[in-house]
Amino acid sequence: xxxxxxxxxxxxxxxxxxxxxxxxxxxxxxxxxxxxxxxxxxxxxxxxxxxxxxxxxxxxxxxxxxxxxxxxxxxxxxxxxxxxxxxxxxxxxxxxxxxxxxxxxxxxxxxxxxxxxxxxxxxxxxxxxxxxxxxxxxxxxxxxxxxxxxxxxxxxxxxxxxxxxxxxxxxxxxxxxxxxxxxxxxxxxxxxxxxxxxxxxxxxxxxxxxxxxxxxxxxxxxxxxxxxxxxxxxxxxxxxxxxxxxxxxxxxxxxxxxxxxxxxxxxxxxxxxxxxxxxxxxxxxxxxxxxxxxxxxxxxxxxxxxxxxxxxxxxxxxxxxxxxxxxxxxxxxxxxxxxxxxxxxxxxxxxxxxxxxxxxxxxxxxxxxxxxxxxxxxxxxxxxxxxxxxxxxxxxxxxxxxxxxxxxxxxxxxxxxxxxxxxxxxxxxxxxxxxxxxxxxxxxxxxxxxxxxxxxxxxxxxxxxxxxxxxxxxxxxxxxxxxxxxxxxxxxxxxxxxxxxxxxxxxxxxxxxxxxxxxxxxxxxxxxxxxxxxxxxxxxxxxxxxxxxxxxxxxxxxxxxxxxxxxxxxxxxxxxxxxxxxxxxxxxxxxxxxxxxxxxxxxxxxxxxxxxxxxxxxxxxxxxxxxxxxxxxxxxxxxxxxxxxxxxxxxxxxxxxxxxxxxxxxxxxxxxxxxxxxxxxxxxxxxxxxxxxxxxxxxxxxxxxxxxxxxxxxxxxxxxxxxxxxxxxxxxxxxxx
Numbered sequence: 001x002x003x004x005x006x007x008x009x010x011x012x013x014x015x016x017x018x019x020x021x022x023x024x025x026x027x028x029x030x031x032x033x034x035x036x037x038x039x040x041x042x043x044x045x046x047x048x049x050x051x052x053x054x055x056x057x058x059x060x061x062x063x064x065x066x067x068x069x070x071x072x073x074x075x076x077x078x079x080x081x082x083x084x085x086x087x088x089x090x091x092x093x094x095x096x097x098x099x100x101x102x103x104x105x106x107x108x109x110x111x112x113x114x115x116x117x118x119x120x121x122x123x124x125x126x127x128x129x130x131x132x133x134x135x136x137x138x139x140x141x142x143x144x145x146x147x148x149x150x151x152x153x154x155x156x157x158x159x160x161x162x163x164x165x166x167x168x169x170x171x172x173x174x175x176x177x178x179x180x181x182x183x184x185x186x187x188x189x190x191x192x193x194x195x196x197x198x199x200x201x202x203x204x205x206x207x208x209x210x211x212x213x214x215x216x217x218x219x220x221x222x223x224x225x226x227x228x229x230x231x232x233x234x235x236x237x238x239x240x241x242x243x244x245x246x247x248x249x250x251x252x253x254x255x256x257x258x259x260x261x262x263x264x265x266x267x268x269x270x271x272x273x274x275x276x277x278x279x280x281x282x283x284x285x286x287x288x289x290x291x292x293x294x295x296x297x298x299x300x301x302x303x304x305x306x307x308x309x310x311x312x313x314x315x316x317x318x319x320x321x322x323x324x325x326x327x328x329x330x331x332x333x334x335x336x337x338x339x340x341x342x343x344x345x346x347x348x349x350x351x352x353x354x355x356x357x358x359x360x361x362x363x364x365x366x367x368x369x370x371x372x373x374x375x376x377x378x379x380x381x382x383x384x385x386x387x388x389x390x391x392x393x394x395x396x397x398x399x400x401x402x403x404x405x406x407x408x409x410x411x412x413x414x415x416x417x418x419x420x421x422x423x424x425x426x427x428x429x430x431x432x433x434x435x436x437x438x439x440x441x442x443x444x445x446x447x448x449x450x451x452x453x454x455x456x457x458x459x460x461x462x463x464x465x466x467x468x469x470x471x472x473x474x475x476x477x478x479x480x481x482x483x484x485x486x487x488x489x490x491x492x493x494x495x496x497x498x499x500x501x502x503x504x505x506x507x508x509x510x511x512x513x514x515x516x517x518x519x520x521x522x523x524x525x526x527x528x529x530x531x532x533x534x535x536x537x538x539x540x541x542x543x544x545x546x547x548x549x550x551x552x553x554x555x556x557x558x559x560x561x562x563x564x565x566x567x568x569x570x571x572x573x574x575x576x577x578x579x580x581x582x583x584x585x586x587x588x589x590x591x592x593x594x595x596x597x598x599x600x601x602x603x604x605x606x607x608x609x610x611x612x613x614x615x616x617x618x619x620x621x622x623x624x625x626x627x628x629x630x631x632x633x634x635x636x637x638x639x640x641x642x643x644x645x646x647x648x649x650x651x652x653x654x655x656x657x658x659x660x661x662x663x664x665x666x667x668x669x670x671x672x673x674x675x676x677x678x679x680x681x682x683x684x685x686x687x688x689x690x691x692x693x694x695x696x697x698x699x700x701x702x703x704x705x706x707x708x709x710x711x712x713x714x715x716x717x718x719x720x721x722x723x724x725x726x727x728x729x730x731x732x733x734x735x736x737x
Contacts, residue, residue: 016079289320337365341354377564430622455670455671538586586608624650
């Protein structure tokens with residue numbers, strides 16, 4: 001029996017064969033190609049249906065769509081080009097058909113090449129973006145030089161350019177200007193290359209022939225001359241720079257011999273800031289953190305990994321993230337100096353340098369008197385040479401009298417909206433008073449816990465309130481996590497996670513690698529820090545089921561002191577410390593049957609406000625009644641004459657619980673049990689609910705007691721006591737449970 005992979009491999013191999021034999025130059029639209037594939041191999045659809053049935057994984061994707069998506073492997077391998085809705089086999093693809101005649105081998109090799117591209121995807125994207133700058137410039141570049149400049153495998157970059165054909169793809173040539181850079185080509189591909197180079201004025205007629213196309217050798221440019229605009233770190237292009245918000249950077253530097261701050265000497269005298277490395281720093285080709293890491297690892301092989309990571313982050317910030325027009329701040333004792341970055345980084349033997357226009361050399365700010373406490377705390381605690389503190393950029397600009405740019409940073413603080421009547425109605429509450437109390441509590445303390453018995457709607461209300469507070473951004477600004485006994489700091493905030501490290505040119509595992517992975521709180525906090533005018537809410541369900549001290553770690557302190565910073569366990573705060581942004585709110589829920597609020601430690605209880613949701617207390621006490629009236633009205637019935645038997649049963653169960661457990665206020669049954677579809681799905685519905693949910697819940701509560709749960713709480717017993725007749729066909733009577 002063929003597998004899904006085998007059937008897809010056969011379909012794509014057949015498609016490539018059809019393109020080579022029937023439409024090599026013009027290609028085919030997929031609809032027509034698919035018809036020819038099925039005509040050549042009529043068993044494919046039956047084999048697909050059998051493979052899907054036998055697969056342990058559910059697959060509802062139509063066969064044709066599955067094949068269409070899987071063809072991306074062939075595009076990234078350079079074997080297939082899809083443009084203007086047509087599929088076209090490249091010369092590389094035709095060569096691959098000869099090299100791997102077996103369909104499964106053919107498909108597997110495309111997958112291996114796709115994974116090679118995937119591992120270098122970001123670097124390839126940067127190289128392609130740079131190449132797009134070339135059209136209309138009258139130059140070409142060598143493919144191998146372009147790949148080397150961006151640390152890309154030329155065996156990956158060349159085929160990707162052939163398969164995707166971005167702007168300028170035809171300007172990456174062989175060392176002697178030869179089109180195709182030695183890779184297989186169809187004759188019509190050579191003709192296309194000839195036409196494109198001629199349009200650019202680059203075709204070398206004298207060195208070209210029927211079988212060879214070459215560009216003019218004197219029009220070849222070194223990569224970083226030809227792509228000067230692309231070498232600038234992101235945001236330094238003059239056209240974009242003024243549209244970006246200004247960043248604030250704290251820069252430290254001391255003379256290695258005297259220990260004197262550099263702002264007292266060369267930085268002041270030469271109007272610069274520098275970053276000393278002790279080794280040849282990365283070139284402008286290292287345009288992302290991963291590239292900088294490789295340079296640092298090669299230069300400092302004997303240095304501890306944590307220190308190498310810190311150095312790499314500093315270099316990446318100085319080289320790639322800092323932009324012209326950003327603000328830099330440096331200190332000499334309590335004297336604080338502020339300047340504006342004047343241009344891109346330049347290279348020395350063992351350092352990087354940027355020009356800076358220092359604005360207050362003759363009138364330094366006082367570290368303690370002039371800087372806001374939050375910023376002075378960052379500067380004081382910083383243990384790295386370069387760190388970002390952009391949230392204070394506008395404050396510093398105001399201190400030195402510099403006008404902000406047109407596109408300023410988003411302003412805060414975020415404002416919590418009031419509760420509305422619409423929200424109360426959606427939650428079946430009589431008015432918004434109770435909800436507004438919750439909003440006021442969050443305005444005073446940004447952590448709130450809903451606690452109460454099961455079924456009182458704690459999670460439902462928490463999510464509804466969170467989405468109301470976040471407003472239009474609730475889809476991205478609200479996240480839900482659930483605590484449990486095995487949940488830890490590493491799951492909640494951040495932690496080291498293993499990953500399979502693939503081999504360089506295959507698809508088999510090459511051992512384990514380790515990454516620092518952000519958890520839900522860290523991700524949401526980072527987003528909240530970047531967007532201070534928006535409300536972010538983290539909902540923690542079953543918060544008391546986790547080991548809170550273990551989960552929160554050093555974040556315990558930040559729950560109460562939102563303006564302060566702490567250094568993180570894994571050092572990912574880049575030396576500047578981490579804080580919980582004031583626009584991040586936490587809503588927790590806890591089931592008091594599992595553990596009483598009193599069992600939480602005092603430190604945690606002090607950091608949260610607690611609001612009870614209890615069946616005997618508003619607003620929960622009237623929710624079921626309101627919900628049932630609304631349901632009757634939706635059916636066109638008189639809401640004043642609705643069947644109140646559910647409300648009576650609900651109240652009777654809780655009355656009996658109060659009698660049998662007079663000292664336990666925490667255990668009651670919430671109305672949510674009676675508001676689910678299971679309770680209203682025709683005759684016998686309530687009986688099923690009672691047998692499968694209510695009785696098991698009450699049995700657990702009375703575990704170890706002498707109470708006969710069936711005799712006290714059985715549905716038939718309660719109906720008899722309350723005079724409630726079961727619906728026709730329900731099958732329950734006085735003897736029923």
